[in-house]
Amino acid sequence: MATAPKPQTDSKAITKEVLLRVEGVTKIYDGTVKAVDNVSLTVNKGEIFGLLGGSGCGKSTLLRMMAGFEKPTKGKIFLDNQDITDLPSYQRPINMMFQSYALFPHLSVWENVAFGLKRDNMPKDEIAKRVDAMLTLAQLNKYAQRKPHQLSGGQQQRVALARSLAKRPKLLLLDEPLGALDKKLRETTQLELVNIIEEVGVTCVLVTHDQEEAMTMASRIAVMSEGYFLQIGEPDVIYETPNSRQVADFIGNVNMFEGEVIVDEPDHIIVKCDECTHYVGHGFTGNKGMAVGVALRPEKIMLSKDKPKGEYNWAEGVVTEIVYFGDHTTYHLKTAAGHVIKAQEINNTRDLSCGLTWGDHAYMHWGDLAMIVLTH
Amino acid sequence: MNMLKNLFQGNKLVIGIPYGWFLLLVAIPLLIVMKISLSEMEATSVSNMISWTNGLPTLKLNFANYQFIFSDALYVKTYISSIKYALITTLICLAIGYPFAYFMARAPKHVQPTLLMLIMLPFWTSFLLRIYAWKTLLVSNGVINNVLMSLHVINAPLEMMNNSFSLTIGMVYSYLPFMILPLYANLSKLDLRYLEAAADLGTSPFKAFWLITVPLSKAGIIAGSMLVFIPAVGEFVIPELLGGPDTLMIGRVLWDEFFSNNDWPMAAAVAVVMIALILVPMAILNKAEAKLEEA
Amino acid sequence: MSQASNKVFANGWMLAVYLFLYLPIVTLVVFSFNDSKLVTVWSHASTRWYSALMQDSDLLSAVFLSLKIAFLSALMSVFFGTFTAFALNRYRHFRGRTMLSSMATTPLVMPDVIVGLSLLLMLVSLQHWLGFPQRGLFTILLGHALLGTAYAAVVVTSRLKEMDGRLDEAAMDLGSKPWQVFTLVTFPLLVPALVSAFLLTFTLSFDDVVLSSFLSGPGFNTMPMVIFSRARLGLNPTINAVATVTITVVTIAVIASSFYTSHIERKRKREMALAYSDSNQ
Secondary structure, three states, rough: OOOOOOOOOOOOOOOOOEEEEEEEEEEOOOOOEEEEEEEEEEEEEEEEEEOOOOEEEEEEHHHHHOOOOHHHHHEEEEOOOOOOOOOHHHHEEEEEEEOOOOOOOOOOHHHHHHHHHHHOOOOHHHHHHHHHHHHOOOOHHHOOOOHHHHHOOOHHHHHHHHHHHHHOOOOEEEEEEOOOOOOHHHHHHHHHHHHHHHHOOOOEEEEOOOOHHHHHHOOOEEEEEEEEEEEEEOHHHHHHHHOOHHHHHHHOOOOOOOEEEEEEOOEEEEEOOOOEEEEOOOOOOOOOEEEEEEEOOOOOOOEOOOOOOOOOOEEEEEEEEEEEEEEEEEEEEEEEOEEEEEEEEEOOOOOOOOOOOOOEEEEOOOOOOOOOOOOO | HHHHHHHHHHHHHHHHHHHHHHHHHHHHHHHHHHHOOOOEEEOEEEEEEEEOOOEEEEOOOOOOOHHHHOOHEEEEEHHHHHHHHHHHHHHHHHHHHHHHHHHHHHHOOOHHHHHHHHHHHHHHHHHHHHHHHHHHOOOOOOOHHHEEEEEEOOOOOOOOOHHHHHHHHHHHHHHHHHHHHHHHHHHHOOOOOHHHHHHHHOOOHHHHHHHHHHOOOOOHHHHHHHHHHHHHOOOHHHHHHHOOOOOOHHHHHHHHHHHOOOOOHHHHHOOOOOOOHHHHHHHHHHHHHHHHHHH | OOOOHHHHHHHHHHHHHHHHHHHHHHHHHHHHHEEEOOOOOOOOOHHHHHHHHHHHHHHHHHHHHHHHHHHHHHHHHHHHHHHHHHHHHHHOOOOOHHHHHHHHHHHHHHOHHHHHHHHHHHHHHHHHHHHHOOOHHHHHHHHHHHHHHHHHHHHHHHHHHEEEEEEHHHHHHHHOOOHHHHHHHHHHHHHHHHHHHHHHHHHHHHHHHHOOOOOOHOOOOOOOHHHHEEEEEHHHHHHHHHHHHHHHHHHHHHHHHHHHHHHHHHHHHHHHHHHHHHOOO
């Protein structure tokens, strides 16, 4: 997984002051379908909080409850310590940037951005000032009089952002903000988006199914599945120390070794698997004889033709597949036990670095701290 | 709770207004028709079903109208004949309309709106006047006979009016757009890649038509057929203007019972039996339309 | 069959169907300019039946009544049709939804004679209890509005389905109360559909003969009722003249509106293409 710079992670704007608190929220549709199941979370001021999950995991329902389009079946939502659970969406100081934008097709860009301000009965000259400022921020001044269908996808996206920021909401909700753009446009748009959000300093909740988008934009991520949170944490924590097989599998690529703990010491454990024996350089909460999974990311595995020294943390296999990505190459190696292990090599020279080809016998090895031991 | 209350009241109004409207003008009238069909005609008014004897209500149901309908050969014959004409109309409309809709859906994209408009245009002009127009064409001294005779194709005028021929032509003519429109809507959405895939797998165009196009347009065929069949069963204007003494149609009988014989309970009973006949086609139509919506 | 003969067959078939559809209409128009009293025998061109039409006070007052009823019933149809479409599409789950949707489709398919008879019997019962309504303009109006509501609901529904439901939510999210959502967003976007629903229901009402015959009272004859009673008796050249006038008006209206919509559509497509090429520079 390519890790782009994280613009928000180290931002000073994040405080420990809680802005949004979701307490034990459950949403049941038609009396039976549990879309969101007893979920709790807090979002701090200045944070970009990501809700990540596949389709139907409940992330959109949760977002819609924050916006006020759905009412929780159970639980409460607080904004700035005020209970907003029963507040209608038009009274919440929360605005949303909709998936595929939902720009009003009969209104110009200017009128779209002014729409929310007019509802607040703001004086006319102040509305004009605010709208112009928003359009400048989003670099849309010369499109002010256009209708949405006269704009490109990227421009529409900026109008949607300007419209949702115009009322200076306490909380901005982003529903798949880049979902409607093609891959090429995404990268630049994403940077623009984050820059504008930082400039305004608004707290955000971001919903996405795209892990890369979540990783690069969010300061914290909640991984959702079947209506509940699997794990909440900073992107690197989620990536490097997933708390379950499911999270490890959902975020990035992973090789999963099933094995048994044969040595359990405070500073290390040893796990015996089919194709190798893992020496893990940290302790774990479990006991000897326990069945565990050892997760190992492909980019942490090094390949060589020579047999590594020592008895731990290496395996051997036959190259069955070579997938070339340009910046890196993924090798699939089949072990004697029949498992396929993926190893990723960075192509830092223009010739293929380790000179392996299909059918070659090769060794894989990795460090003491490269893997994560998962008990569930 | 304010929003919920507001929304709830809004809900009530938005649902309540059309509900009240249709209850008053569809559901209650149909119930009244049923009620009146079970009463008998008295000198000035329809008899009351519930009479009060010794302070107790007594329900008096009168099935005489229904007994009469089912025992009288003419009524039974008329119902059968109505269904026969509706069925013939439906089949001819399908035979003409399906190829038409198919060709229209395959026509170049930029002419399709014009082709569609040309189908809709007669639909917007008076139905009554168009039926009347057929009368001027078909009568024995009408336009068609005059032209054919002046060209010496025929010597004596053809008998084309006031028989099953004129009735069928009028019905097909009026209902053809109802067949074409749902079929076109269905066929124009058909993904041409299915046909390409079939050709790629070695299917001839003729076979591909029967194996792919027709099954995929089933919902359109059913919807179109029902949209023609149901109103055709009860058609009144066309048989009245173009039909003859031998072309029995139940809509005309109902009209005569009501306007000529002034027998309202009998007219109501005729209507109830007619409704019973079209209930099944209506259920089929509802199902087909739900399917069309999904696609 | 070769590609070319396929094409000939397809075009021939379509041409034949269009001929079938338009032959009667063209005949009507042509013979309206026939001088002869015999509708079907051409003598020479004249406009005498148009002059006769102008003198025909029965027919003219019927036309006036029909226009009045068509206008009012179209307004009512659009009003109730819009409510019906909203109830069926914006509130997906409520008790009796199926009942409402079947009641709303009943007038579309139920034979006119049944709709007419049932409405009349209801109105007679109502009059029996309440002393009103008298049969006449109002009762015809109700019948036409009922039929029109069902059609208008179909037109508005198809527009509502195309419309992105998120627009309503976006409006609410930006602080619009529910009635503002309707007036500021939903309604403006619905206007084209409401206009076509109005035109359609106007035409339906202007065309109806069966419902009017059941629901009308003495002295209230709509144009189709007059034409129908004359057509039953035989052929009548003034009917041709009326037909030509109606057909001309309708044709101009339909063609103009379809040109207008295709013009708008094309303009929109051009602008969209422009927007994308713009952003690629």
